[in-house]
Amino acid sequence: MRNAIRALLLSPSMLALAACASYSTIGQKPMSVLDQESERSRPQLSQSLMGAEGFSEAAIQKVLSSRVELPKSVSVAVIRLDEGGGFMPFRPFDDAGVASLYKSIEALPKVKRVIPVPETLVGAKVTYQSLRTAAVLVQADMVLVLKSASITDSRYRMFEKNQAKALVVLEAFAMDTRSGVVPFSGIYSDTAEVSEQKDDYGLYEARLRAQLAGETKIFTKLTADFGQFLR
Secondary structure, rough: OOOHHHHHOOOHHHHHHHHOOEEEHHHHHOOOHHHHHHHHHOEEOOOOOOOEOOHHHHHHHHHHHEOOOOOOOOOEEEEEEOOOOOEEEOOOHHHHHHHHHHHHHOOOEEEEEEEOOOOOHHHHOHHHHHHHHHHHHHOEEEEEEEEEEEEEEEEEEOOOOOOEEHHHHHHHHOOOOOOOOOOOOEEEEEEEEEOOOOOOHHHHHHHHHHHHHHHHHHHHHHHHHHHHHHO
16 A cells, blocks of 8 residues: 555646545455354454564464454544654644544544554654554553555646645545554545645645645544544
8 A cells, every 4th residue: 555655746747637536444344144243253452462573383373263352432542653664743733633533533432532642652663563552551451553644736726716736545444453453444535626825835734725625524433433433
């Protein structure tokens, strides 16, 4: 997926061809009654079996034959990464969109609180272990990790307002802090188009607003899927 996003970032012409898509754990084929009964009979996995060098063969077999059961109500830590996989720097211009995302997640029936994770808790090098450690430090039952990438383009018009368009792709996954297993994941894409406003500092700001509008649309899809998963 990383290579696909990099290629996307290098191809502005894809803006005109890309279609909105959403693929997540929720979109998988539903289990049959027999499969559901079989799933409930599997032993519960309550701790991580990953060692310093990864999973042993015995640990792999145990993880794949066990199930993850979440608490009746969960606290969710949220970590946002940039396009390169590192921690996303502070972006005051998208404060409204992020606040809306946090409120939407917090409003889900099984979520008791949402915890924004500061960069200093994750560290300069983002790894599976550093993400889990950050969730432990803030005492979160789950950690929701988001990484977005985007490309933007603009259209100059003589007698009408200039237009800006963005294609945004977002990868997301939720890790169970206790077991380290990832029971929810998704890849989303959407587009948004806006007009240049009088108070914009050129088309750059219009492109930025288009990007944020695309992210907001994706956040709505993500929240719906994550809420369905928790149910």
